[in-house]
Amino acid sequence: MSTQKQFTAHTLRHSCATYLLEYGLNIMSLKELLGHARIETTMVYLHEANIGNAIKFSFLDTLYTE
Numbered sequence: 001m002s003t004q005k006q007f008t009a010h011t012l013r014h015s016c017a018t019y020l021l022e023y024g025l026n027i028m029s030l031k032e033l034l035g036h037a038r039i040e041t042t043m044v045y046l047h048e049a050n051i052g053n054a055i056k057f058s059f060l061d062t063l064y065t066e
Helices: 007-021 026-035 042-046
Strands: none
Touching: 007 026, 007 042, 026 042
16 A cells, blocks of 8 residues: 655645755745745754755856856
């Protein structure tokens, strides 16, 4: 018997927020993006993100391609 995880809009939001942290978005920008009033609420994502090997992302990296 296989068990299936429930997928919700909150799951998608949480996954996207964790992904953004892993790819270099700073925690204050994420706080604003998610609409959190307190940084403590956003810091939950730091515990789940694998940021040790994070690739630093900047939209400027996409402006010029060779």
